[in-house]
Amino acid sequence: MRISIIGAGRVAFHLAQGLNGQHELVQIYSRSFAKAEQLASKFKAQAINAPELLHSEIDLLIIAVSDQSIRSVIEQVHAYLPDVLIVHTSGSTHLNVLQDVHPRSGVFYPLQTFSLERDIDWSNTPLFIEADNAEDQEKLHDLANSLSNRVYHYSSEQRLSLHLAAVFACNFSNYCYDMAKQIVDAEQVDFSLLYPLILETAHKATENDPRQMQTGPAMRGDQNILNMHQQMLANRQRADLQNVYQLLSQQILEHHQK
Amino acid sequence: MRISIIGAGRVAFHLAQGLNGQHELVQIYSRSFAKAEQLASKFKAQAINAPELLHSEIDLLIIAVSDQSIRSVIEQVHAYLPDVLIVHTSGSTHLNVLQDVHPRSGVFYPLQTFSLERDIDWSNTPLFIEADNAEDQEKLHDLANSLSNRVYHYSSEQRLSLHLAAVFACNFSNYCYDMAKQIVDAEQVDFSLLYPLILETAHKATENDPRQMQTGPAMRGDQNILNMHQQMLANRQRADLQNVYQLLSQQILEHHQK
Numbered sequence: 106m107r108i109s110i111i112g113a114g115r116v117a118f119h120l121a122q123g124l125n126g127q128h129e130l131v132q133i134y135s136r137s138f139a140k141a142e143q144l145a146s147k148f149k150a151q152a153i154n155a156p157e158l159l160h161s162e163i164d165l166l167i168i169a170v171s172d173q174s175i176r177s178v179i180e181q182v183h184a185y186l187p188d189v190l191i192v193h194t195s196g197s198t199h200l201n202v203l204q205d206v207h208p209r210s211g212v213f214y215p216l217q218t219f220s221l222e223r224d225i226d227w228s229n230t231p232l233f234i235e236a237d238n239a240e241d242q243e244k245l246h247d248l249a250n251s252l253s254n255r256v257y258h259y260s261s262e263q264r265l266s267l268h269l270a271a272v273f274a275c276n277f278s279n280y281c282y283d284m285a286k287q288i289v290d291a292e293q294v295d296f297s298l299l300y301p302l303i304l305e306t307a308h309k310a311t312e313n314d315p316r317q318m319q320t321g322p323a324m325r326g327d328q329n330i331l332n333m334h335q336q337m338l339a340n341r342q343r344a345d346l347q348n349v350y351q352l353l354s355q356q357i358l359e360h361h362q363k
Numbered sequence: 364m365r366i367s368i369i370g371a372g373r374v375a376f377h378l379a380q381g382l383n384g385q386h387e388l389v390q391i392y393s394r395s396f397a398k399a400e401q402l403a404s405k406f407k408a409q410a411i412n413a414p415e416l417l418h419s420e421i422d423l424l425i426i427a428v429s430d431q432s433i434r435s436v437i438e439q440v441h442a443y444l445p446d447v448l449i450v451h452t453s454g455s456t457h458l459n460v461l462q463d464v465h466p467r468s469g470v471f472y473p474l475q476t477f478s479l480e481r482d483i484d485w486s487n488t489p490l491f492i493e494a495d496n497a498e499d500q501e502k503l504h505d506l507a508n509s510l511s512n513r514v515y516h517y518s519s520e521q522r523l524s525l526h527l528a529a530v531f532a533c534n535f536s537n538y539c540y541d542m543a544k545q546i547v548d549a550e551q552v553d554f555s556l557l558y559p560l561i562l563e564t565a566h567k568a569t570e571n572d573p574r575q576m577q578t579g580p581a582m583r584g585d586q587n588i589l590n591m592h593q594q595m596l597a598n599r600q601r602a603d604l605q606n607v608y609q610l611l612s613q614q615i616l617e618h619h620q621k
Binding site: 172281 | 429431476481488489521525534542546550552555557558563566572577578592606610
């Protein structure tokens with residue numbers, strides 16, 4: 106497929122890297138020409154920074170920009186590519202944000218966390234596709250299959266639920282690691298001591314029901330330790346961590362008494 | 364070393380399995396004889412269920428019981444083993460809980476999450492030791508070294524900080540997985556779709572500062588998505604998840620605006 110990408114951030118970069126070779130990357134469009142050029146030069150694509158420069162002779166345009174910019178991007182580009190299949194890559198944006206403006210639209214959502222520092226294992230990354238019509242759905246299916254073994258046809262509602270769950274499983278668990286690091290940093294204790302625990306906890310949750318894997322003072326209903334931990338956080342004047350400790354412990358307690 | 368263990372739960376089981384072979388397991392003591400017998404029979408040790416049956420001809424007694432029972436256990440056994448080195452295995456119990464009753468005391472704390480279903484990689488498990496005197500400290504150091512390459516001499520205060528951090532990194536991140544599962548379960552979406560994300564998030568946090576790895580709508584300050592997610596949880600009448608979502612998002616927002 107001949108593919109152009111709008112966006113030059115983490116998702117655009119990893120998608121371009123995954124698609125490159127099997128598909129032809131035609132143009133990379135970013136408001137910042139320097140960013141577009143930086144990405145385009147890696148994949149022998151053309152860098153552009155204005156919608157009127159978009160080639161219409163392509164099979165697919167991928168919008169890989171921040172969620173809040175998707176609506177304005179489709180409004181800018183629709184007139185230049187009225188007949189081209191255009192998809193967004195967002196877990197939390199309904200297909201109709203594109204459909205309202207552009208009939209041939211779809212979704213190509215990779216459920217993964219992207220950083221520029223780390224390579225993505227595309228073959229194991231779940232890809233969720235959705236399209237306005239059956240023909241485009243099939244096109245997206247073939248494209249997704251060229252990247253990953255795990256391709257799913259999901260409605261916008263299902264995808265939005267999955268994305269909400271991902272905020273808990275990924276963003277919030279990462280913030281738990283961050284809070285743990287803040288606690289040990291303050292005592293000059295090395296955060297790397299917690300690595301085996303972090304990895305084991307994650308692996309356990311992917312091999313068993315995490316509810317069954319819950320451990321810790323709240324799970325055991327150990328009020329002495331719960332009080333001691335609250336006191337330790339109070340002594341360090343970390344009301345923020347104390348609030349999190351209190352809320353999550355309370356919920357774990359109630360959840361496991363049911 | 365000739366070692367006896369009090370307790371027949373997860374920590375006792377994994378410790379016995381780790382120590383067996385290199386050391387002699389003499390007795391397993393549990394209030395429940397059946398549980399003691401179940402564990403002891405695996406390691407050719409004697410099962411007992413009363414403190415007066417403890418052999419005093421041992422090098423070390425390990426108390427591997429719940430945190431809140433440590434004090435009563437040391438009070439029960441001290442008179443029968445007045446000269447034996449006795450350690451507990453708790454991250455959150457000060458050494459003086461033993462010292463107050465029994466002079467030759469110490470701590471042997473493995474920083475790991477134990478389930479009966481999964482084997483422990485002892486060689487990579489950080490072990491934290493502490494003892495009343497230098498000679499016992501050295502004994503515990505040798506014992507720890509026979510299990511793990513990562514042995515640390517930590518004060519009770521440092522160990523308590525580490526354990527508090529572990530509650531955030533392990534217990535709370537597991538509860539985040541649990542909440543994510545509750546969200547997808549309600550929509551008949553398969554939780555296993557989140558496995559790559561969960562594992563990648565954990566691995567990232569062990570290779571980089573988790574603060575730098577934070578992603579998600581709160582990190583980006585994306586108020587539209589934050590409001591939409593709150594609304595989705597409200598529609599499902601999950602005030603518990605909404606409270607967690609609100610608190611953690613608020614803190615991530617503030618933490619990353621600093």
